[in-house]
Amino acid sequence: MQQIRAIGADAVHVCIDIQRLFAEKTDWHTASIPSILPAIVRLTEHAPARTIFTRFTTPETPDQALGHWRAYYERWTSVTTGIAGADIIDIVDELKSFVPPARIADKPTYSAFESPQFCAMLDEMDCRTVICTGVETDVCVLGTVMSAMDRGYRVIVASDAVHGSNPASHEAALAHVYRRFEDQIEIGTTDEVLAHWRP
Numbered sequence: 001m002q003q004i005r006a007i008g009a010d011a012v013h014v015c016i017d018i019q020r021l022f023a024e025k026t027d028w029h030t031a032s033i034p035s036i037l038p039a040i041v042r043l044t045e046h047a048p049a050r051t052i053f054t055r056f057t058t059p060e061t062p063d064q065a066l067g068h069w070r071a072y073y074e075r076w077t078s079v080t081t082g083i084a085g086a087d088i089i090d091i092v093d094e095l096k097s098f099v100p101p102a103r104i105a106d107k108p109t110y111s112a113f114e115s116p117q118f119c120a121m122l123d124e125m126d127c128r129t130v131i132c133t134g135v136e137t138d139v140c141v142l143g144t145v146m147s148a149m150d151r152g153y154r155v156i157v158a159s160d161a162v163h164g165s166n167p168a169s170h171e172a173a174l175a176h177v178y179r180r181f182e183d184q185i186e187i188g189t190t191d192e193v194l195a196h197w198r199p
Contacts, residue, residue, distance in 0.1 A: 004156065004188035007197040011156075012127040013043050013051040014112060016134030016141050019091045021056060022165075026088070027078045030135045032163035032170075037094055039161035039190040040133050047199040049101035052121055054112045055089045056140060057081075066108075110143030113151065129154040131193060136164030138173040149184045156186045158193050 018040060022030040044051045059065045060082040062073035073080055081088065090096075091104065105118035112118045122130075130148050132141055132155065141162050148155045157178060164170040178185050188196075 004186050004192045004196050007129060007131070007156070007193065009199055010126055010128040011047075011050060011131055011197060011199065012122060012125055012129070013047060013131045013133065014144065015040055015044065015051060015053045015095070016112065016132065016144055017054055017056045017136075018095060018134050019053075019055050019089055021058070021079060021084075021088050022135055023092050024088075026084065027076060028165070030163070030165045032165070032167070033092075033135060036133070036135075036161050036163050037092070039158065041094060042190055043131065043133060043158065043161060043193065044095065044098050044102060046194055046197065048098045050125065050199050051098065051102040052112075052118065053091050053095060053099070053102060053104050054115070054118065054134070054140075054144075055091060055104060055106050056110075057089050057106045057108050058084075059108075069108075110140045111147040112140075112144045113147035127153070129156065131156045131158060131197070133158050133161035135162070136166075137162045137170040138164050138166070138177070142173060142177065145178070145185065149181060154186075155184060156188065156193060158190050159187050160189050 022028055023033045058080050062070050065073045105115055107115035130153050
């Protein structure tokens with residue numbers, strides 16, 4: 001696994017799905033968010049203008065979802081905006097003060113790269129390096145990391161600023177899945193990222 005190297009002005013901190021949908025007592029509650037939030041705040045404070053917060057969006061009703069996502073939301077109807085309310089997708093209060101200059105990009109799928117809005121933001125910011133934080137390590141973070149690699153971005157994962165609702169799966173993703181891509185993914189702590197990042 002690569003050690004963190006110098007990080008330059010082309011880096012963007014992509015904070016994935018730290019929003020009410022996962023932070024609050026919903027059926028998708030991720031109890032570990034408070035444990036990673038201080039590290040996410042530190043990275044955001046370091047370069048707020050180089051930060052994008054993604055929001056996982058849910059449909060108003062299951063029949064508004066695309067393809068097999070309809071069956072998915074028939075199971076998880078409680079997190080649709082028709083039931084939970086439109087503001088359930090908001091980022092958590094601790095991050096709101098950073099916007100602007102930080103930006104928000106909505107995505108209806110696991111990978112942020114399925115959002116044209118997100119991709120346009122990266123292009124506008126001349127991004128070549130993504131620093132990933134957020135939830136979940138083995139779901140939306142993983143989906144975004146894989147897409148970033150496929151598109152040729154340099155990928156850095158802040159290990160103490162990602163987590164998930166299943167601790168064992170989170171640990172397995174960090175210890176085994178990401179490490180399969182030792183030539184393309186750098187993993188380091190928030191301290192290590194900050195020590196090397198000169199925005």
